[in-house]
Amino acid sequence: MPEGDTIFRAARTLQRALAGKVVTRFETVLPKLARVDEDAPLAGRTVVDVEARGKWMLMHFSGDLILLTHMLMSGSWHIYRPGEQWQRSRNDMRVVIETSDILAVAFRVPVAEFHTEESLKRRARLNQLGDDLLGAEFDIPASVERLRAHGDLELGDTLLHQSVLAGPGNVFKSEICFACRLDPFRKISSLSEEELLRVATKARELMTSNVSDTSGDKIVTYTGFRRTTGRSDPYERLWVYGRAGLPCRRCGTRIEVKRQGAQARKTYFCPECQR
CATH class of the missing domain: 1.10.8.50 (Helicase, Ruva Protein; domain 3)
Incomplete structure:
Protein backbone atom coordinates (compact mmCIF):
# COMPACT_ATOMS: atom_id res chain seq x y z
CA MET A 1 0.00 0.00 0.00
CA PRO A 2 1.39 3.46 -0.83
CA GLU A 3 2.82 5.30 2.17
CA GLY A 4 4.96 8.40 2.40
CA ASP A 5 8.11 6.67 1.16
CA THR A 6 6.34 5.34 -1.94
CA ILE A 7 4.93 8.75 -2.82
CA PHE A 8 8.28 10.45 -2.21
CA ARG A 9 10.06 8.05 -4.58
CA ALA A 10 7.33 8.39 -7.20
CA ALA A 11 7.47 12.18 -7.01
CA ARG A 12 11.26 12.13 -7.26
CA THR A 13 11.15 9.91 -10.33
CA LEU A 14 8.47 12.05 -11.99
CA GLN A 15 10.51 15.15 -11.17
CA ARG A 16 13.58 13.70 -12.85
CA ALA A 17 11.57 12.59 -15.88
CA LEU A 18 9.32 15.61 -16.41
CA ALA A 19 10.66 18.78 -14.78
CA GLY A 20 11.36 21.54 -17.27
CA LYS A 21 9.59 19.73 -20.12
CA VAL A 22 6.61 20.97 -22.09
CA VAL A 23 3.38 18.98 -22.01
CA THR A 24 2.46 17.89 -25.55
CA ARG A 25 -0.71 15.96 -24.66
CA PHE A 26 -3.03 15.57 -21.70
CA GLU A 27 -5.66 12.85 -21.44
CA THR A 28 -8.02 11.94 -18.63
CA VAL A 29 -11.20 9.96 -18.01
CA LEU A 30 -12.08 12.17 -15.04
CA PRO A 31 -14.73 14.76 -16.01
CA LYS A 32 -13.61 17.49 -13.58
CA LEU A 33 -10.03 17.35 -14.86
CA ALA A 34 -11.20 17.24 -18.47
CA ARG A 35 -13.31 20.37 -17.92
CA VAL A 36 -10.31 22.32 -16.62
CA ASP A 37 -8.20 21.11 -19.55
CA GLU A 38 -10.85 22.30 -22.00
CA ASP A 39 -10.88 25.79 -20.46
CA ALA A 40 -7.14 26.09 -19.81
CA PRO A 41 -5.30 23.39 -21.81
CA LEU A 42 -2.39 21.52 -20.27
CA ALA A 43 -0.69 21.14 -23.64
CA GLY A 44 1.91 23.86 -23.98
CA ARG A 45 2.47 24.26 -20.25
CA THR A 46 5.79 23.37 -18.64
CA VAL A 47 6.12 20.92 -15.78
CA VAL A 48 7.77 23.11 -13.16
CA ASP A 49 8.09 20.76 -10.22
CA VAL A 50 6.80 17.51 -8.73
CA GLU A 51 6.77 17.13 -4.95
CA ALA A 52 5.41 14.87 -2.21
CA ARG A 53 3.72 16.06 0.97
CA GLY A 54 3.09 13.08 3.18
CA LYS A 55 0.91 10.77 1.09
CA TRP A 56 -0.08 13.53 -1.35
CA MET A 57 1.63 14.31 -4.65
CA LEU A 58 1.64 17.73 -6.28
CA MET A 59 2.59 18.32 -9.90
CA HIS A 60 3.14 22.02 -10.60
CA PHE A 61 2.63 23.42 -14.11
CA SER A 62 3.42 26.85 -15.47
CA GLY A 63 0.52 29.27 -15.34
CA ASP A 64 -0.41 28.55 -11.70
CA LEU A 65 -1.94 25.12 -12.16
CA ILE A 66 -1.31 22.19 -9.83
CA LEU A 67 -2.40 18.56 -10.19
CA LEU A 68 -3.02 17.12 -6.72
CA THR A 69 -3.27 13.34 -6.38
CA HIS A 70 -3.63 10.83 -3.58
CA MET A 71 -3.10 7.12 -4.15
CA LEU A 72 -5.15 5.82 -1.20
CA MET A 73 -4.89 2.00 -1.33
CA SER A 74 -4.61 1.18 -5.03
CA GLY A 75 -3.35 4.10 -7.11
CA SER A 76 0.03 4.35 -8.82
CA TRP A 77 2.01 6.44 -11.29
CA HIS A 78 4.05 4.84 -14.08
CA ILE A 79 6.40 6.35 -16.64
CA TYR A 80 6.86 5.02 -20.18
CA ARG A 81 8.65 5.87 -23.37
CA PRO A 82 6.42 6.61 -26.38
CA GLY A 83 5.24 3.31 -27.85
CA GLU A 84 6.24 1.28 -24.80
CA GLN A 85 3.65 -1.23 -23.64
CA TRP A 86 1.85 -0.33 -20.44
CA GLN A 87 2.03 -2.71 -17.50
CA ARG A 88 -1.57 -1.97 -16.50
CA SER A 89 -4.80 -2.14 -18.48
CA ARG A 90 -5.94 1.01 -20.24
CA ASN A 91 -9.20 0.59 -18.33
CA ASP A 92 -7.24 1.47 -15.18
CA MET A 93 -5.88 4.70 -16.68
CA ARG A 94 -7.07 7.93 -15.09
CA VAL A 95 -4.54 10.54 -16.30
CA VAL A 96 -1.87 10.72 -19.02
CA ILE A 97 0.68 13.52 -19.17
CA GLU A 98 2.86 13.31 -22.27
CA THR A 99 6.02 15.19 -23.22
CA SER A 100 8.26 14.72 -26.25
CA ASP A 101 9.94 11.66 -24.74
CA ILE A 102 7.94 10.54 -21.67
CA LEU A 103 4.42 9.44 -20.78
CA ALA A 104 3.43 9.70 -17.13
CA VAL A 105 0.33 7.59 -16.49
CA ALA A 106 -1.77 7.56 -13.32
CA PHE A 107 -3.59 4.27 -12.81
CA ARG A 108 -6.64 3.91 -10.56
CA VAL A 109 -5.84 7.14 -8.74
CA PRO A 110 -8.94 7.78 -6.61
CA VAL A 111 -8.19 11.44 -5.85
CA ALA A 112 -7.09 13.78 -8.65
CA GLU A 113 -7.82 17.50 -8.61
CA PHE A 114 -6.59 20.66 -10.29
CA HIS A 115 -5.77 23.61 -8.03
CA THR A 116 -4.24 27.04 -8.06
CA GLU A 117 -1.85 28.08 -5.29
CA GLU A 118 -4.73 29.84 -3.55
CA SER A 119 -7.26 27.01 -3.77
CA LEU A 120 -4.59 24.57 -2.58
CA LYS A 121 -4.32 26.48 0.69
CA ARG A 122 -8.00 25.77 1.33
CA ARG A 123 -7.83 22.05 0.49
CA ALA A 124 -9.02 20.15 3.58
CA ARG A 125 -6.69 17.44 4.91
CA LEU A 126 -3.79 18.79 2.86
CA ASN A 127 -3.77 22.05 4.80
CA GLN A 128 -4.00 20.12 8.07
CA LEU A 129 -0.93 17.93 7.61
CA GLY A 130 1.57 17.59 10.41
Whole structure:
Protein backbone atom coordinates (compact mmCIF):
# COMPACT_ATOMS: atom_id res chain seq x y z
CA MET A 1 0.00 0.00 0.00
CA PRO A 2 1.39 3.46 -0.83
CA GLU A 3 2.82 5.30 2.17
CA GLY A 4 4.96 8.40 2.40
CA ASP A 5 8.11 6.67 1.16
CA THR A 6 6.34 5.34 -1.94
CA ILE A 7 4.93 8.75 -2.82
CA PHE A 8 8.28 10.45 -2.21
CA ARG A 9 10.06 8.05 -4.58
CA ALA A 10 7.33 8.39 -7.20
CA ALA A 11 7.47 12.18 -7.01
CA ARG A 12 11.26 12.13 -7.26
CA THR A 13 11.15 9.91 -10.33
CA LEU A 14 8.47 12.05 -11.99
CA GLN A 15 10.51 15.15 -11.17
CA ARG A 16 13.58 13.70 -12.85
CA ALA A 17 11.57 12.59 -15.88
CA LEU A 18 9.32 15.61 -16.41
CA ALA A 19 10.66 18.78 -14.78
CA GLY A 20 11.36 21.54 -17.27
CA LYS A 21 9.59 19.73 -20.12
CA VAL A 22 6.61 20.97 -22.09
CA VAL A 23 3.38 18.98 -22.01
CA THR A 24 2.46 17.89 -25.55
CA ARG A 25 -0.71 15.96 -24.66
CA PHE A 26 -3.03 15.57 -21.70
CA GLU A 27 -5.66 12.85 -21.44
CA THR A 28 -8.02 11.94 -18.63
CA VAL A 29 -11.20 9.96 -18.01
CA LEU A 30 -12.08 12.17 -15.04
CA PRO A 31 -14.73 14.76 -16.01
CA LYS A 32 -13.61 17.49 -13.58
CA LEU A 33 -10.03 17.35 -14.86
CA ALA A 34 -11.20 17.24 -18.47
CA ARG A 35 -13.31 20.37 -17.92
CA VAL A 36 -10.31 22.32 -16.62
CA ASP A 37 -8.20 21.11 -19.55
CA GLU A 38 -10.85 22.30 -22.00
CA ASP A 39 -10.88 25.79 -20.46
CA ALA A 40 -7.14 26.09 -19.81
CA PRO A 41 -5.30 23.39 -21.81
CA LEU A 42 -2.39 21.52 -20.27
CA ALA A 43 -0.69 21.14 -23.64
CA GLY A 44 1.91 23.86 -23.98
CA ARG A 45 2.47 24.26 -20.25
CA THR A 46 5.79 23.37 -18.64
CA VAL A 47 6.12 20.92 -15.78
CA VAL A 48 7.77 23.11 -13.16
CA ASP A 49 8.09 20.76 -10.22
CA VAL A 50 6.80 17.51 -8.73
CA GLU A 51 6.77 17.13 -4.95
CA ALA A 52 5.41 14.87 -2.21
CA ARG A 53 3.72 16.06 0.97
CA GLY A 54 3.09 13.08 3.18
CA LYS A 55 0.91 10.77 1.09
CA TRP A 56 -0.08 13.53 -1.35
CA MET A 57 1.63 14.31 -4.65
CA LEU A 58 1.64 17.73 -6.28
CA MET A 59 2.59 18.32 -9.90
CA HIS A 60 3.14 22.02 -10.60
CA PHE A 61 2.63 23.42 -14.11
CA SER A 62 3.42 26.85 -15.47
CA GLY A 63 0.52 29.27 -15.34
CA ASP A 64 -0.41 28.55 -11.70
CA LEU A 65 -1.94 25.12 -12.16
CA ILE A 66 -1.31 22.19 -9.83
CA LEU A 67 -2.40 18.56 -10.19
CA LEU A 68 -3.02 17.12 -6.72
CA THR A 69 -3.27 13.34 -6.38
CA HIS A 70 -3.63 10.83 -3.58
CA MET A 71 -3.10 7.12 -4.15
CA LEU A 72 -5.15 5.82 -1.20
CA MET A 73 -4.89 2.00 -1.33
CA SER A 74 -4.61 1.18 -5.03
CA GLY A 75 -3.35 4.10 -7.11
CA SER A 76 0.03 4.35 -8.82
CA TRP A 77 2.01 6.44 -11.29
CA HIS A 78 4.05 4.84 -14.08
CA ILE A 79 6.40 6.35 -16.64
CA TYR A 80 6.86 5.02 -20.18
CA ARG A 81 8.65 5.87 -23.37
CA PRO A 82 6.42 6.61 -26.38
CA GLY A 83 5.24 3.31 -27.85
CA GLU A 84 6.24 1.28 -24.80
CA GLN A 85 3.65 -1.23 -23.64
CA TRP A 86 1.85 -0.33 -20.44
CA GLN A 87 2.03 -2.71 -17.50
CA ARG A 88 -1.57 -1.97 -16.50
CA SER A 89 -4.80 -2.14 -18.48
CA ARG A 90 -5.94 1.01 -20.24
CA ASN A 91 -9.20 0.59 -18.33
CA ASP A 92 -7.24 1.47 -15.18
CA MET A 93 -5.88 4.70 -16.68
CA ARG A 94 -7.07 7.93 -15.09
CA VAL A 95 -4.54 10.54 -16.30
CA VAL A 96 -1.87 10.72 -19.02
CA ILE A 97 0.68 13.52 -19.17
CA GLU A 98 2.86 13.31 -22.27
CA THR A 99 6.02 15.19 -23.22
CA SER A 100 8.26 14.72 -26.25
CA ASP A 101 9.94 11.66 -24.74
CA ILE A 102 7.94 10.54 -21.67
CA LEU A 103 4.42 9.44 -20.78
CA ALA A 104 3.43 9.70 -17.13
CA VAL A 105 0.33 7.59 -16.49
CA ALA A 106 -1.77 7.56 -13.32
CA PHE A 107 -3.59 4.27 -12.81
CA ARG A 108 -6.64 3.91 -10.56
CA VAL A 109 -5.84 7.14 -8.74
CA PRO A 110 -8.94 7.78 -6.61
CA VAL A 111 -8.19 11.44 -5.85
CA ALA A 112 -7.09 13.78 -8.65
CA GLU A 113 -7.82 17.50 -8.61
CA PHE A 114 -6.59 20.66 -10.29
CA HIS A 115 -5.77 23.61 -8.03
CA THR A 116 -4.24 27.04 -8.06
CA GLU A 117 -1.85 28.08 -5.29
CA GLU A 118 -4.73 29.84 -3.55
CA SER A 119 -7.26 27.01 -3.77
CA LEU A 120 -4.59 24.57 -2.58
CA LYS A 121 -4.32 26.48 0.69
CA ARG A 122 -8.00 25.77 1.33
CA ARG A 123 -7.83 22.05 0.49
CA ALA A 124 -9.02 20.15 3.58
CA ARG A 125 -6.69 17.44 4.91
CA LEU A 126 -3.79 18.79 2.86
CA ASN A 127 -3.77 22.05 4.80
CA GLN A 128 -4.00 20.12 8.07
CA LEU A 129 -0.93 17.93 7.61
CA GLY A 130 1.57 17.59 10.41
CA ASP A 131 5.29 17.75 9.72
CA ASP A 132 6.26 15.58 6.76
CA LEU A 133 8.63 12.86 7.98
CA LEU A 134 10.54 13.23 4.72
CA GLY A 135 10.45 17.02 4.63
CA ALA A 136 13.70 18.95 4.73
CA GLU A 137 12.36 21.02 7.63
CA PHE A 138 10.97 18.18 9.75
CA ASP A 139 10.71 19.48 13.32
CA ILE A 140 11.13 16.75 15.95
CA PRO A 141 10.17 18.87 18.99
CA ALA A 142 7.03 20.12 17.22
CA SER A 143 6.13 16.56 16.25
CA VAL A 144 6.53 15.43 19.86
CA GLU A 145 4.10 18.17 20.88
CA ARG A 146 1.58 17.01 18.29
CA LEU A 147 1.88 13.46 19.57
CA ARG A 148 1.40 14.58 23.16
CA ALA A 149 -1.76 16.51 22.19
CA HIS A 150 -3.48 13.18 21.42
CA GLY A 151 -3.15 11.75 24.91
CA ASP A 152 -6.41 9.80 24.82
CA LEU A 153 -5.42 7.85 21.69
CA GLU A 154 -3.31 4.72 21.44
CA LEU A 155 0.17 5.05 19.96
CA GLY A 156 -0.44 2.87 16.92
CA ASP A 157 -3.65 4.70 16.04
CA THR A 158 -2.04 8.11 16.51
CA LEU A 159 0.74 7.28 14.05
CA LEU A 160 -1.90 7.02 11.30
CA HIS A 161 -3.17 10.55 11.94
CA GLN A 162 -1.59 12.59 9.15
CA SER A 163 -2.21 15.79 11.11
CA VAL A 164 0.33 14.48 13.65
CA LEU A 165 3.01 12.99 11.40
CA ALA A 166 2.60 13.11 7.62
CA GLY A 167 3.65 9.96 5.80
CA PRO A 168 3.23 6.80 7.90
CA GLY A 169 0.70 4.18 6.91
CA ASN A 170 -0.15 0.80 8.34
CA VAL A 171 3.21 -0.81 7.58
CA PHE A 172 5.32 1.92 9.14
CA LYS A 173 2.93 2.22 12.09
CA SER A 174 3.69 -1.34 13.20
CA GLU A 175 7.38 -1.11 12.34
CA ILE A 176 7.93 2.17 14.21
CA CYS A 177 6.32 0.81 17.37
CA PHE A 178 8.46 -2.34 17.21
CA ALA A 179 11.67 -0.43 16.52
CA CYS A 180 10.93 1.74 19.57
CA ARG A 181 10.07 -1.35 21.67
CA LEU A 182 6.73 0.23 22.58
CA ASP A 183 3.31 -1.36 22.92
CA PRO A 184 1.21 0.11 20.08
CA PHE A 185 -1.88 -0.10 22.32
CA ARG A 186 -0.48 2.19 25.02
CA LYS A 187 -2.20 5.55 25.39
CA ILE A 188 -0.09 8.51 24.32
CA SER A 189 -0.63 10.01 27.76
CA SER A 190 1.27 7.09 29.31
CA LEU A 191 4.41 7.71 27.25
CA SER A 192 7.32 9.62 28.71
CA GLU A 193 9.05 12.54 27.00
CA GLU A 194 11.94 10.23 26.11
CA GLU A 195 9.58 7.68 24.57
CA LEU A 196 7.75 10.30 22.50
CA LEU A 197 11.09 11.66 21.30
CA ARG A 198 12.14 8.12 20.40
CA VAL A 199 8.96 7.66 18.33
CA ALA A 200 9.42 10.87 16.33
CA THR A 201 13.12 10.22 15.77
CA LYS A 202 12.72 6.58 14.76
CA ALA A 203 9.78 7.39 12.47
CA ARG A 204 11.95 9.89 10.61
CA GLU A 205 14.88 7.46 10.49
CA LEU A 206 12.90 4.51 9.11
CA MET A 207 11.10 6.58 6.50
CA THR A 208 14.28 8.32 5.36
CA SER A 209 16.17 5.03 4.99
CA ASN A 210 13.56 3.93 2.47
CA VAL A 211 14.01 6.85 0.10
CA SER A 212 17.78 6.81 -0.35
CA ASP A 213 18.98 6.62 -3.93
CA THR A 214 19.69 2.92 -3.38
CA SER A 215 16.19 2.16 -2.07
CA GLY A 216 14.64 1.97 -5.51
CA ASP A 217 13.40 4.72 -7.82
CA LYS A 218 11.00 2.87 -10.05
CA ILE A 219 7.41 3.99 -9.60
CA VAL A 220 6.19 1.00 -7.65
CA THR A 221 3.41 0.96 -5.09
CA TYR A 222 3.07 -1.35 -2.10
CA THR A 223 6.14 -2.67 -0.26
CA GLY A 224 8.48 -3.82 -3.01
CA PHE A 225 11.57 -1.98 -1.74
CA ARG A 226 10.50 -1.19 1.81
CA ARG A 227 12.90 -2.28 4.55
CA THR A 228 13.05 -1.53 8.26
CA THR A 229 15.40 -4.25 9.50
CA GLY A 230 18.43 -3.11 7.52
CA ARG A 231 18.91 -6.68 6.32
CA SER A 232 19.69 -7.45 2.68
CA ASP A 233 17.68 -10.68 2.55
CA PRO A 234 14.36 -9.76 0.86
CA TYR A 235 12.57 -12.25 3.11
CA GLU A 236 13.78 -10.37 6.19
CA ARG A 237 12.81 -6.84 5.15
CA LEU A 238 10.32 -6.09 7.93
CA TRP A 239 10.30 -6.70 11.68
CA VAL A 240 6.65 -7.49 12.31
CA TYR A 241 4.26 -6.30 9.59
CA GLY A 242 2.50 -9.20 7.84
CA ARG A 243 4.26 -11.76 10.07
CA ALA A 244 1.44 -12.87 12.41
CA GLY A 245 2.22 -16.31 13.89
CA LEU A 246 5.89 -16.19 12.84
CA PRO A 247 8.76 -15.91 15.34
CA CYS A 248 9.98 -12.45 16.32
CA ARG A 249 13.31 -11.72 14.65
CA ARG A 250 14.70 -10.57 18.00
CA CYS A 251 13.32 -12.90 20.67
CA GLY A 252 11.52 -15.76 18.88
CA THR A 253 8.09 -15.06 20.39
CA ARG A 254 5.21 -15.43 17.94
CA ILE A 255 4.18 -12.14 16.34
CA GLU A 256 0.56 -11.20 17.06
CA VAL A 257 -1.93 -9.04 15.18
CA LYS A 258 -4.96 -7.12 16.44
CA ARG A 259 -7.38 -4.64 14.94
CA GLN A 260 -6.93 -1.09 16.16
CA GLY A 261 -8.65 2.27 15.93
CA ALA A 262 -11.94 3.43 14.48
CA GLN A 263 -11.03 1.95 11.08
CA ALA A 264 -9.99 -1.37 12.63
CA ARG A 265 -6.62 -1.41 10.88
CA LYS A 266 -4.33 -4.36 11.59
CA THR A 267 -1.47 -3.76 14.00
CA TYR A 268 1.37 -6.30 14.22
CA PHE A 269 3.53 -6.54 17.32
CA CYS A 270 5.74 -8.76 19.48
CA PRO A 271 4.09 -9.29 22.89
CA GLU A 272 7.51 -9.86 24.48
CA CYS A 273 9.69 -7.13 22.95
CA GLN A 274 6.93 -4.53 23.16
CA ARG A 275 5.68 -5.10 26.70
